[in-house]
Amino acid sequence: MIVLFTDFGLEGPYTGQVKAVLYGAAPGIPIVELFANAPAGQPKPGAYLLAAYGIWFPPGTVLLAVIDPGVGSNRGALILEAEGRWYVGPDNGLFELVTRRAASTRTWDILWRPEELSASFHGRDLFAPVAAQVARGELPSHMPREAEIGRHSDWPDDLPEIIYIDRYGNAMTGLRAALLPAGGRLTVCGRVLKRARTFSDVSPGDAFWYENSNGLAEIAVNGGRAAEALDLVIGSPVAIDC
Amino acid sequence: MIVLFTDFGLEGPYTGQVKAVLYGAAPGIPIVELFANAPAGQPKPGAYLLAAYGIWFPPGTVLLAVIDPGVGSNRGALILEAEGRWYVGPDNGLFELVTRRAASTRTWDILWRPEELSASFHGRDLFAPVAAQVARGELPSHMPREAEIGRHSDWPDDLPEIIYIDRYGNAMTGLRAALLPAGGRLTVCGRVLKRARTFSDVSPGDAFWYENSNGLAEIAVNGGRAAEALDLVIGSPVAIDC
Amino acid sequence: MIVLFTDFGLEGPYTGQVKAVLYGAAPGIPIVELFANAPAGQPKPGAYLLAAYGIWFPPGTVLLAVIDPGVGSNRGALILEAEGRWYVGPDNGLFELVTRRAASTRTWDILWRPEELSASFHGRDLFAPVAAQVARGELPSHMPREAEIGRHSDWPDDLPEIIYIDRYGNAMTGLRAALLPAGGRLTVCGRVLKRARTFSDVSPGDAFWYENSNGLAEIAVNGGRAAEALDLVIGSPVAIDC
Numbered sequence: 001m002i003v004l005f006t007d008f009g010l011e012g013p014y015t016g017q018v019k020a021v022l023y024g025a026a027p028g029i030p031i032v033e034l035f036a037n038a039p040a041g042q043p044k045p046g047a048y049l050l051a052a053y054g055i056w057f058p059p060g061t062v063l064l065a066v067i068d069p070g071v072g073s074n075r076g077a078l079i080l081e082a083e084g085r086w087y088v089g090p091d092n093g094l095f096e097l098v099t100r101r102a103a104s105t106r107t108w109d110i111l112w113r114p115e116e117l118s119a120s121f122h123g124r125d126l127f128a129p130v131a132a133q134v135a136r137g138e139l140p141s142h143m144p145r146e147a148e149i150g151r152h153s154d155w156p157d158d159l160p161e162i163i164y165i166d167r168y169g170n171a172m173t174g175l176r177a178a179l180l181p182a183g184g185r186l187t188v189c190g191r192v193l194k195r196a197r198t199f200s201d202v203s204p205g206d207a208f209w210y211e212n213s214n215g216l217a218e219i220a221v222n223g224g225r226a227a228e229a230l231d232l233v234i235g236s237p238v239a240i241d242c
Numbered sequence: 243m244i245v246l247f248t249d250f251g252l253e254g255p256y257t258g259q260v261k262a263v264l265y266g267a268a269p270g271i272p273i274v275e276l277f278a279n280a281p282a283g284q285p286k287p288g289a290y291l292l293a294a295y296g297i298w299f300p301p302g303t304v305l306l307a308v309i310d311p312g313v314g315s316n317r318g319a320l321i322l323e324a325e326g327r328w329y330v331g332p333d334n335g336l337f338e339l340v341t342r343r344a345a346s347t348r349t350w351d352i353l354w355r356p357e358e359l360s361a362s363f364h365g366r367d368l369f370a371p372v373a374a375q376v377a378r379g380e381l382p383s384h385m386p387r388e389a390e391i392g393r394h395s396d397w398p399d400d401l402p403e404i405i406y407i408d409r410y411g412n413a414m415t416g417l418r419a420a421l422l423p424a425g426g427r428l429t430v431c432g433r434v435l436k437r438a439r440t441f442s443d444v445s446p447g448d449a450f451w452y453e454n455s456n457g458l459a460e461i462a463v464n465g466g467r468a469a470e471a472l473d474l475v476i477g478s479p480v481a482i483d484c
Numbered sequence: 485m486i487v488l489f490t491d492f493g494l495e496g497p498y499t500g501q502v503k504a505v506l507y508g509a510a511p512g513i514p515i516v517e518l519f520a521n522a523p524a525g526q527p528k529p530g531a532y533l534l535a536a537y538g539i540w541f542p543p544g545t546v547l548l549a550v551i552d553p554g555v556g557s558n559r560g561a562l563i564l565e566a567e568g569r570w571y572v573g574p575d576n577g578l579f580e581l582v583t584r585r586a587a588s589t590r591t592w593d594i595l596w597r598p599e600e601l602s603a604s605f606h607g608r609d610l611f612a613p614v615a616a617q618v619a620r621g622e623l624p625s626h627m628p629r630e631a632e633i634g635r636h637s638d639w640p641d642d643l644p645e646i647i648y649i650d651r652y653g654n655a656m657t658g659l660r661a662a663l664l665p666a667g668g669r670l671t672v673c674g675r676v677l678k679r680a681r682t683f684s685d686v687s688p689g690d691a692f693w694y695e696n697s698n699g700l701a702e703i704a705v706n707g708g709r710a711a712e713a714l715d716l717v718i719g720s721p722v723a724i725d726c
Contacts, residue, residue, distance in 0.1 A: 001265060003258070009651035010494055013537055013698070023485060023514040030265040040570065040652065041707070053255055057262065069707070072682030074359035119682035121697035137342055142519040167251035168282065178514070198314030198361035214255070215364035223283070223311070243507060245500070252494055272507040276500035295497055299504065409493035410524065440556030440603035455605035456497070465525070465553070 002026065002135050004033045005050055005059060005065040006123060007040040017124045020063070027134035034063075038164075039234050043094040044155065045163035048174035050087075051097035052214050059084025064123075064131040065094055072119040077110035077126060079140060088131040090122070096152040106144040113168040162188070162219075162236040169225025171232040172218045177211030180240060187211075187239040188219060189231055199223075244268065244377050245299060246275045246291055247307040248365060249282040259366045260306070276305075280406075281476050283311040285336040286397065287405035289484035290416035293339035294456050301326025301404075306365075306373040307336055314361040319352035321366060321382060330373040332364070338394040348386040404430070404461075404478040411467025413474040414460045419453030422482060427451075429481040430461060431472055441465075485547045486619050487541060488517045489534055489549040490607060491524040502548070503692050509616035518547075523718050524647075525553040527578040528639065528648035532658035534571075537583035543568025546548040548607075548677040549578055556603040561594035561610060563624060572615040574606070590628040646672070646703075646720040653709025655716045656702045658664065661695035664724060669693075671723040672703060674716055683707075 002022055008014035012018065015036055022031055034053060039045045046067040054063050068075075068090045076091030082102035087095055091109075106128050110130055114215050117125045159174025173186070180186075186209045196208040204223040207230060212218040217238075219226045226232065243263055250256035257278055264273055276295060281287045284454045287310040298303050310317075310332045318333035324344035329337055333351075341347050352372055359367045401416025408414065415428070422428075428451045438450040446465040449472060454460040459480075461468045468474065486506055492498035499520055506515055508590055518537060523529045530551040538547050552559075552574045560575035563617050566586035571579055575593075601609045643658025649655065657670070664670075670677050672691045680692040688707040691714060696702040701722075703710045710716065 001262065003262070010517065011519070012648075012650045013518055013523040014650075016516045019514075019541065020485065020487070020516045020518075023516065024542070027514075030261075030269075032258045032262045032265065033252065034255055034258035034262075035253070056259065058266070070684055073684035118697035120694070124697065163253075166256075167252050200312055200315035208361070213360035213366065243504065245504070272503075272511075274500045274504045274507065275494065276504075277495070279495040298501065300508070328716055406496075408496050408498075442554055442557035452604070455602035455608065 001057070001061050002029055002031045002131055003054075003061055003063045004031065004061075005035045005038055005053070005063055007038045007046075007067050008036055008123065011038045014121070014123065017121075018128045021124055021128040022064075022132050022135075025129055026135045029135050038067055041067065042234065043067050043069070043090075043092045045159065045161065045174065045234055046157045047094050047097045047152075047155070049172070050094060051101055052176070052216050054085060054087065054098055055101075056214055057085060062086045062088065062131050062135045064127055065089040065123060066095055066123040067094055068092070068122060071122050077122070077130075079108040079130065079134060081106045082227055086134050088127050090127075093152045093155070097157075100157065108140040108142065108144050111142060123202050143199060160238045160240065162232050162234055162238065165227045165232065165234065167231075168220075169227040170212075170218050170220045171236075172212060172216045172228050173232070173238045175217040175238065175240070176215055177217045178215060180217060185241040186217065186219065187241050188236060191230055192241060193219060243299070243303050244273045244373055245296075245303055245305045246273065247277045247280055247295070247305055249280045249288075249309050249390055250278055250365065252278045256363070256365065259363075260370045263366055263370040264306075264374050264377075267371055268377045271377050280309055283309065284476065285311070285332075285334045286384040287392075287401065287403065287416065287476055288399045289336050289339045289397070290405050291414070292336060294418070294458050296329065296340055296341075297329060298456055299327060304328045304330065304373050304377045306369055308365040308369055309336055310334070310364060313364050319364070319372075319418065321350040321352060321372065321376060323348045328376050330369050330376060332369075335394045335397070338397055339399075342399065350382040350384065350386050352382075353384060360447045380441050397477040402480045402482065404474050404476055404480065407469045407474065407476065410462075411471075412454075412460050412462045412471040413469050413472070413478075414454060414458045417482070418457055419459045420457060422459060427483040428459060428461065428481050429473060430453055430478060433472055434483060435461060485541070485545050486513055486515045486615055487538075487545055487547045488515065489519045489522055489537070489547055491522045491530075491551050492520055492607065494520045498605070498607065502612045503604075504611040505608055506548075506616050506619075510619045512653060513616075513619050522551055525551065525720065527551050527553070527574075527576045529643065529645065529658065529718055531578050531636075531639070532583045532643045532647050533656070534578060535585055536660070536700050538569060538571065538582055539585075540698055541569060546570045546572065546615050546619045548611055550607040551578055552576070552606060552612055555606050556569040561606070561614075563592040563594060563614065563618060565590045569724070570618050572611050572618060572716045574611075577636045577639070580639055581641075584641065592624040592626065592628050594624075595626060613709055636702055644724065646716050646718055646722065649711045649716065649718065651711075652704075653711040654696075654702050654704045655711050655720075656696060656700045657722045659701040659722065659724070660699055661701045663700060664701060668702060669725040670703065671725050672716060672720060676725060
């Protein structure tokens with residue numbers, strides 16, 4: 001299975017062209033659009049989102065992960081193998097947390113370049129053909145990188161910020177709920193929120209936080225839109241109140 | 243064919259994870275996203291929309307239908323067979339009109355539970371595996387329910403309200419056009435609207451109603467957006483003016 | 485491969501029903517949604533967008549292209565073969581630029597009508613079955629049109645207007661960049677814009693134009709949204725400043 005994790009959107013031409021490349025170069029392999037609205041142009045929150053959601057897929061999955069504000073510059077391009085899953089995308093920090101949390105990884109620089117490489121759409125021209133190749137079981141013939149350079153070692157293991165707002169107005173944090181104290185509270189924009197198991201455990205209109213279905217601490221309002229009610233955007237800080 | 247009828251959206255992670263489960267558990271069966279923006283958290287208008295659109299698909303189709311504000315509570319989970327089509331989803335009224343309008347139905351409570359069941363995403367963890375099983379031709383081994391309990395018997399056969407606003411700003415009602423008087427008018431928000439066959443039969447800018455391509459009475463403006471022009475939202479009442 | 489180029493959106497019922505028809509009538513053929521947000525109800529800008537993006541696909545591709553404000557009226561329906569690619573859709577100018585730019589074309593009027601033809605959704609009822617038929621390799625048995633009538637001969641070869649705003653706020657013009665002077669500037673809404681190769685070649689916040697990944701001149705702001713910053717909408721005029 002090839003899984004798309006991008007900020008390309010679905011209605012415009014970008015995801016469609018990527019899928020056309022994949023169908024052509026890896027026929028018969030199912031394609032799943034996981035995120036098409038990952039934080040636009042922001043690899044840092046994207047890295048925490050990818051780490052939380054990528055691990056849900058079975059080993060052997062190929063994740064084509066592209067948030068790529070530096071497209072057309074000299075930023076590198078990577079294939080990452082982490083605990084049996086494959087990630088293909090730009091070398092801009094997007095794979096930092098996947099790498100850091102995995103027991104074992106291998107990383108290759110993508111050296112191949114297509115005959116025609118546009119300046120603005122490497123998702124289609126570079127990463128999709130490479131993802132298709134990996135999905136067909138063809139690995140790079142050159143050696144993996146000798147050692148990882150911790151370019152983003154200043155990024156924390158969990159990010160105390162809002163990293164994604166979903167269509168219901170729920171706000172995901174970059175914090176893994178399992179690492180938070182059981183009765184812990186979260187403070188966002190001056191509001192102290194208690195933990196609940198799910199929506200129906202609090203009164204309508206009440207704000208709370210809960211462990212979402214992929215393990216992240218997520219802020220919600222029962223029957224409402226937390227992002228608007230609490231004025232949350234990607235990057236809003238979250239404090240852990242023990 | 244497996245058809246998705248949800249309020250999950252397409253750009254975020256929900257539909258993608260559901261599709262990943264389906265591709266894994268029912269390989270080779272096409273998946274169609276019918277509605278990803280069904281009325282969010284509102285099973286009642288959703289029930290009229292599902293009844294109008296589900297019947298368009300050929301017998302044998304499996305409809306995974308999830309509008310599920312009570313996820314994580316003790317609401318039940320259902321498999322419904324209605325005139326050869328299969329519906330899988332929560333027991334919250336969403337299947338009320340499909341059941342009521344079908345000549346024959348069978349309903350099973352879903353007793354199976356997955357090893358890992360999140361509190362907030364039964365679409366992925368419970369309903370998708372069951373829908374895949376049904377699509378593979380495996381039926382529940384336990385007996386169907388003995389008798390239907392008319393929990394929503396107070397809901398009318400046709401709902402005189404707006405139940406959906408489409409991307410063009412057209413507003414679908416919960417009224418089947420074939421049951422309305424041929425020359426009948428509809429009144430919404432104080433505006434009396436005549437019936438027309440289609441857009442090009444009225445002058446640009448004119449509001450009217452017509453039988454949409456799935457049999458519902460739908461309010462539109464030629465070359466405009468009816469929802470904004472007439473101030474319509476899901477739940478706006480519609481009066482039949484004979 | 486069947487490629488969808490429409491203004492139907494993805495979240496509502498229209499694209500899903502089209503795909504259900506295609507899966508049924510052309511099983512096993514991949515479907516790619518290229519544009520679901522082509523200029524709504526506007527075949528003229530759509531024609532320039534289709535010409536730029538259709539040619540990216542390999543010969544043999546079937547493009548189901550529907551922007552159809554005249555649905556239900558007596559406008560015609562076409563199959564167009566242009567340099568090995570197939571286009572199916574309404575006869576309203578949408579294929580004008582594909583036809584004009586191709587070395588050789590053949591055009592057939594679609595004479596077939598389905599048993600049930602809705603007044604408002606020919607994409608599903610008429611064009612999808614015909615596209616599936618073409619994708620299966622079945623061509624019309626009747627003769628192509630003898631001669632093309634230049635109904636839209638007043639449309640220019642390149643359209644100096646904004647024809648599409650993408651999800652990043654970038655604004656595509658109907659101008660092919662390869663035909664513009666190398667150092668040429670574009671003027672939109674009183675702003676004179678220089679050409680750059682890509683985003684990372686200008687300073688953050690700077691507006692510029694560049695050749696996009698399908699050859700159109702596109703207006704962008706590095707790290708910003710050009711449409712909002714420059715107040716651009718579909719139809720905004722663009723002047724070439726040599």
